[in-house]
Amino acid sequence: MALPVRHTLFYNQNNIRQVQIEIDNGSGFCFGVTTAIKKAEEELAGGKTLYCLGDIVHNGMECERLRRMGLVTINHDDLRRLHNAKVLLRAHGEPPETYELARRNNIEIIDATCPVVLQLQRRIKRQFDANPDAQIVIFGKNGHAEVLGLVGQTESKAIVIEAFDDVVKLDFNRDIYLYSQTTKSLDEFHRIIDYIQGHISPSATFRSFDTICRQVANRMPNVSAFAARHDLILFVCGHKSSNGKVLFNECLRVNPNSHLVEGPGEIDPRWLQGVDTVGICGATSTPKWLMEQCRDALVKGCDMKTITNINDQ
Secondary structure (H helix, E strand, O other), X not given: OOOOEEEEEEEEOOOOEEEEEEEOOXXXXXXXXXXXXXXXXXXXXXXXXXXXXXXXXXXXXXXXXXXXXXXXEEOHHXXXXXXXXXXXXXXXXXOHHHHHHHHHOOOEEEEOOOHHHHHHHHHHHHHHHHOOOOXXXXXXXXXXXXXXXXXXXXXXXXXXXXXXXXXXXXXXXXXXXXXXXXXXXXXXXXXHXXXXXXXXXXXOOEEEOOOOOXXXXXXXXXXXXXXXXXXXXXXXXXXXXXXXXHHHHHHHHHOOOEEEEOOHHHOOHHHHOXXXXXXXXXXXXXXXXXXXXXXXXXXXXXXXXXEEEEEOO
C-alpha cells in the first residue's frame, strides 16, 4: 500500500532554491463535521431540496460548494415559516425548542449533531433536572450555536462564562456544576476550576466535568509543533470559526510568521521571500481540498515546479 504524501519539494526558478511545502496531516474536518457533510451529500444526491439550519460548517468556501449542490442554508426565523420540508441539524446541536418547532411544522429532521455534543447536552439536562436551583455554568462563547444548544437544556437558566475573568460573576455560596463547550481551551478550563475550588463556600457543592473534545484539544500541541518547524505558516480557516481562532493564535505564538487566510485568493506571494519551508494547516472546519488549493496557489504564484515528493515514514 502506497504511503500518503506528507510534503512536496518545489524548485523556485526565480532565485534557484528549493521550497518545501507541507500540509499538516492532523488538520482538517473533525469527526462531527465530516459526518454532517456526508449526511448532507447523501441527501442531496437524491435531488430533493435539503435545508440546513445555520452554516453547516464555519468555512465559507465549503458552504458555497454545498450550496452549488443544492443545500439551502436557513436561520431560525426561516425555520418558523417552513413547513413539510427536510432540515439538517449541523454538528453543533440544537436546543429542545428546535425539535418541538420541527414537530409542529411537520419538518423531517436529519440530525447531524456531533455525538460528543449530544452526550454533553444529555449530561447537562440530567443535572438540571436533578437540581434546577444550582448554577449550571458553561465555559463557552455566548451566542455560539453549540452553546445555545447547551443552554437550551436548562430552560435558558445556565450561566455562560466566556473567559477566566468572567468567573467572578458566579455566586460562590450556591452549588456550581461546571461544563465546557467542546472546543474551548483545556488550560483555561483548568484555571477556572482552580479559581472556583479556591473560592467556593464550604456549604456549597462544586463539581466540574471535562467535556472538551479530545480530538480538538489534542490539535493544540500538534499544531504548535507543526508551526515551530516551518519558516512560514499558512493557517487556512473561515473567519467565523472559534476553534480556528484559538489554533491560529497558537501558531502565531510559536511562529510570528503565521498568516490566516480563508482561501488561496488571500495569499500574498511576497510572504515566501527568504522562506525555505512552508507549513499549511487549518481548523476542524477546514476541508483538506482547500488546503491543497492554497498549496497549488503558492506554487503557481511563485513560478515553482515540483522536483520530488517526500512520503511519510
